[in-house]
Amino acid sequence: MTSASPSAGAEKARVLIADDHPLFRTAMHNVIDAVYHDAEFIEASDLDEMMSLAAGAEFDLVVLDLNIPGATGFCGLVQLRNEFPNVPVVVVSADEGADVAHDAITYGAVGYIPKSLTMDAMVKALNHVIGGGVYLPPTDAKDGKRKGALSEKDLRFAERVESLSTQQRVVLQMLVEGRPNKQIAYLLDVTESTVKAHVSAILRKLDVQSRTQAVICAGKLSLQAPHHAPPERSVRH
DNA sequence: ATGGCACTCATCTTAAGGAT
DNA sequence: ATCCTTAAGATGAGTGCCAT
Numbered sequence: 001m002t003s004a005s006p007s008a009g010a011e012k013a014r015v016l017i018a019d020d021h022p023l024f025r026t027a028m029h030n031v032i033d034a035v036y037h038d039a040e041f042i043e044a045s046d047l048d049e050m051m052s053l054a055a056g057a058e059f060d061l062v063v064l065d066l067n068i069p070g071a072t073g074f075c076g077l078v079q080l081r082n083e084f085p086n087v088p089v090v091v092v093s094a095d096e097g098a099d100v101a102h103d104a105i106t107y108g109a110v111g112y113i114p115k116s117l118t119m120d121a122m123v124k125a126l127n128h129v130i131g132g133g134v135y136l137p138p139t140d141a142k143d144g145k146r147k148g149a150l151s152e153k154d155l156r157f158a159e160r161v162e163s164l165s166t167q168q169r170v171v172l173q174m175l176v177e178g179r180p181n182k183q184i185a186y187l188l189d190v191t192e193s194t195v196k197a198h199v200s201a202i203l204r205k206l207d208v209q210s211r212t213q214a215v216i217c218a219g220k221l222s223l224q225a226p227h228h229a230p231p232e233r234s235v236r237h
Numbered sequence: 238a239t240g241g242c243a244c245t246c247a248t249c250t251t252a253a254g255g256a257t
Numbered sequence: 258a259t260c261c262t263t264a265a266g267a268t269g270a271g272t273g274c275c276a277t
Binding site (some may be wrong): 005181182192196197199200203210211 | 260264265266267268
Binding site for chain 1 (some may be wrong): 243244248252
């Protein structure tokens with residue numbers, strides 16, 4: 001599956017909606033109709049169905065429920081990104097935590113939309129994503145206060161994290177979650193050697209001596225740091 | 238065509254922990 | 258003490274993509 005250019009072309013935009021709640025899928029129809037006008041919808045209610053529908057198909061956009069049946073954590077998103085790296089995936093979830101939103105972007109999503117968002121806000125978010133941007137919901141003021149300011153050292157580390165490739169960021173995120181190389185290899189569908197190579201590159205780029213050091217710094221960052229978007233995309237809050 | 242970069246893989250070394 | 262297993266980390270090589 002490869003992504004086609006967004007609605008600008010003469011052909012209908014194809015949108016995959018992966019959510020187990022029919023009501024929410026219908027709601028997303030309305031939202032996406034406001035964005036693409038004459039889109040073709042393909043629906044999936046669980047992970048297996050989503051992957052089989054996605055195989056061999058072309059989509060302009062995938063709207064993925066984070067808690068779709070069959071997926072644990074971000075594994076649905078990771079699978080989708082591994083199989084179809086060119087398709088923009090927007091994650092929707094009832095979870096409004098800033099950390100979850102940041103993690104979704106880290107795993108390769110181009111946007112994170114809380115289900116509590118108004119229809120207008122969702123339309124704006126999708127328009128931003130289709131325009132090539134990355135969408136994150138507005139940060140809660142209290143949450144922002146809790147996060148506090150970054151030290152010089154943390155900022156330098158954040159800059160180094162920015163230099164990591166997408167795959168390296170995914171590996172780093174899994175290191176932070178305490179996963180061993182073997183499990184990371186299984187989840188990403190690569191060999192353990194590949195994971196080791198990524199870890200080595202991560203350690204080199206982050207200028208740390210061990211994965212433990214990387215995990216401590218990255219963990220601290222994810223609690224405190226503002227989101228750092230991939231360089232090629234702008235971030236809208 | 239060429240060079241740079243990311244990704245992948247195989248192989249080797251080292252260290253830690255458990256079993257004998 | 259020795260051996261075995263497991264995991265981490267380093268290194269070199271191959272492949273594919275993209276910009277020049």
